[in-house]
Amino acid sequence: MADYVELMGFGPRGWGLLLVRATLMTVAVSATAFALGGALGALIAWARIGGDRTLRLAADAYTTVLRGVPDLLVIYLLYFGGSLAVSALAQALGARGFVGVDAFAAGAIAVGAISGAYQSEVFRGAYGVIAPGELDAARSVGMPRLMLFRRIIVPQALRSAIPGLANVWQLALKESALISVVGLTEILRQAQVGAGSTRKPFAFFITAAALYLVLSTISGWGFERAEAVAMRGVRRS
Amino acid sequence: MKLPNVCAAALAASLLVVTGASAQPKDWSSIRIATEGAYKPWNFTDPSGKLVGFEVDLALDLCLRMKAKCEIVAQAFDGMIPALNAGKFDAIMAGMNITDKRKEAIAFTQPYGRTPSTFAVLKSGALAKLPEPGKVYSLNPDGAAAAEKSLNDLKPMLKGKVIGVQTSTAQANFLEKYFKDVIEIRQYKTTEQHDLDLAAGRVDGVFASISYLKSVVEAPENKDMMLAGPRYGGGVLGFGVAVGLRKNDPELLAKFDAAVAAAVADGTVKTLSTKWFGFDITPQR
C-alpha cells in the first residue's frame, strides 16, 4: 500500500504529476471533441429536420456510418487518412510540403465526429418538444430564421437536450481513452507507459479507472446543476 | 446567409486552425524525428515524461552535425511507416531494421547499429533448454544453410508453444516465415506488453533483439527470465538499424546519411552504444 502511494504520489519516483497532466489532457480533448460534436450535431439535426431529400439522406448516412463503425477504426482512419486529406487540401491551396494533423487534433476530430452523430439524435428529439404553434406564430410575424433559431428553438431545445447531452459527454470522456492508441498522452496512455516502465499494471490501471470515475462523477453533478437551472419555472408533467 | 452554410464554413475554418498548418520548409533547418518511447534502452520515456535513450542522444548528435533544429516525438511502432508517409514527421529513429519489405515503402540511411535477435524465456519454463544458446547464425545467403539447419533443429522443442513478438517488426516476420505452422505467434503492440505476458506465463517465450532483451533479463524484477537458443541476424531480420525517411525526400536522406556515416566513423556511435547497451553495436562492414 505504501508502495502504491509512493508510485502515484508527487515525489521524485512518483507518477502523480504526470497522471494529473494526463487527466487535464483527457478533459481538454473530450471538451474539444464535445464542442465539435455539438456543432456537427446541430448541423446534422438541421439537415434531418428541415433539409431536402439529398441532405436528409446524407445526414442519415453520416449517423449510420459513425454509429455503426467501431470508434477505434474511426480514430485510426482519421489519424492516418486525415493527414493525407488535409495535406492534399493544403497543397491544393498552395502550401508546400506536408501539413501535420497531430494526435490531439485527429483524436478530437474523430471523437467529435462520432459524438456529432449521437448529438444529432439528441437535438432531433429535443426539437420535437417545441410546440409547432410557437414556430408558426414566430414565422407569421416575419421573424428571420436566424432569430427564430436563436430565440425560440435553442432555449427550449437545449433544456430538453440536457439529459441526452450529459450522456453523450460521458461517452466522449470514455472514448478519449481510445485516442491513446494514436499516442496522445491522456490518462490511459500515461497509465500504460507507467505500467510498462514499472511492471505494475494493476496499480496504474486501477488509478486510471479511479480518475475516470472521478471525472464522470463531477460531470454528472455539473449536468444535474445545469438541468436544475434550465428547468427553473417549467412545470413538470 | 443560410445558417447551415455559415456553420459549415466555420467548421472548415476551425478545422484548418486546429490542425495548425505547419508546412515543412524544404531547407530542413528544422526536422521532426519520431521514436517509439517504449523500447529500452534504444528509446524510452523516463518518469518525467521525457523521451530518452540511445537513439534520442544519437538524434541530437546527428542534428548537430546537420546544423538543424530537431524535435523528437513519440509514435506507436505499428503505425510508424504509415505515419511517416502521411507526413506526421520527417524521420524515424526507433530501432527499425532495414528490411526489403520496408524498403518498398520508405528509404533508409546506412545502418548505425546491428544486433542479432534471440528468444527470452522463463527459467522455470518449457523452453529453458533450447539448444545452442548464444550461437550466432546469419540468415544472409552466405550463412543461410547453417541457419536453416539450426532453425529446423529448434522446431521439435518449439512445437505447440506460444511465442510473443512485437507487431510490425522484422522479428514478427521472422517467426511468420520460419515457424508459422509450428508455434502460436502472439503479436503485441509493444515489447513491454509481451514481457508482462512472459512474466505471467501467458507466452512460453518472446523473440526480440538482443540489445533489448539483455536489459530485460538483467532487470532485478525479471530474475526468472533468461535468454535462450541461438541468435539470428540478417536475411528477413534486416541489415541493421537505420534512420527511416520518405522516398521523396532525397536531400534529407543525403544529409542524414552523411551525418550517420560521420558518427559511425568517429566513434560517436561506439561511445553512445557502450553507454546505453554496455556493448558496441556499430555495424561491422
Added chain:
Amino acid sequence: MDFAFLRETFVLLLSGLPLTLQLAFVSIAAGAVLAVLLALMRLSGSRWLGALARSYVFVFRGTPLLVQIFLIYYGLGQFPEVRESVAWPFLRQPYWCALLALGLNTAAYSSEIVRGGILSVPFGQVDAARACGMSRALIFRRIVVPQGLRVALPAYGNEIILMTRSTALASVITLMEVTGIASKIISETFRPVEVFVCAGAIYLMLNFAISRVVALVERRLSPQARKRAPAAAAPEPVR
C-alpha cells in the same frame, strides 16, 4: 483504386468475423443473465442489494471499456495469487479475458435497459395477478417478461450493435478478430486507409444485418403495432 488489393484484404478480414461474432454474442448472452440479476437486485427492495447493484453499474458505466480490458488482462496477470488460482487456465487466455471484460461491461448497461422494461409494465396488471393468487415466478414469466421485452427490445438492439462495435477493442490484447487482422495486414502492407475502410465496411454490414433481425423480432412481438393494410387507392379523377 486498387480493387485487387481491396478484394484480397476483404477476404482476409472476413476470416476474423467468426471470432468477432463469438465475442459479441457470448458476451451479450452472459451479460444478459447478469443484467437480469442486477435489475432484480435493484428492484428487490433490499437496501444492500440495491446499493451493490448500483455501485456495480456506476463503476462499469463510468470507466472506459479499454481500461477494463487492460485491468483484467494485464492487471490481474500481475499477481502470483491469481496465476496459481483455479481461474488461471481461463484468465491466461486473451479470449476469456476479453469475454469477461465485454460481458461485465454489457451487463452494466443492459441492467438499466432490463430495469426499464420491467418497470414499464403497468402496476395494475401485476396487482391484479397477485390478487388472483399467481405466484411471483408465474407473474414474472407471463406478465412482466412478455411486455417488458417489447419495451426493452429497441434499446437492447442498440446495445447489441454497440457490443459488436466494442469487440474491436479485443484486438489490443492480441486477439485476431476483424480489427486485429486489419492491424496485422497494415503492418505488412503499410496501407492503413484502404484496410481500415474495408474493415469498417464489414462492421457496417454486420450491424445492418443485426438491426434488421432486431426489427424483425420487434415486429413479431408486437402484432398490435403492425400497420393496417393500406386503404385502396383513390380512384383516378374523371377527366
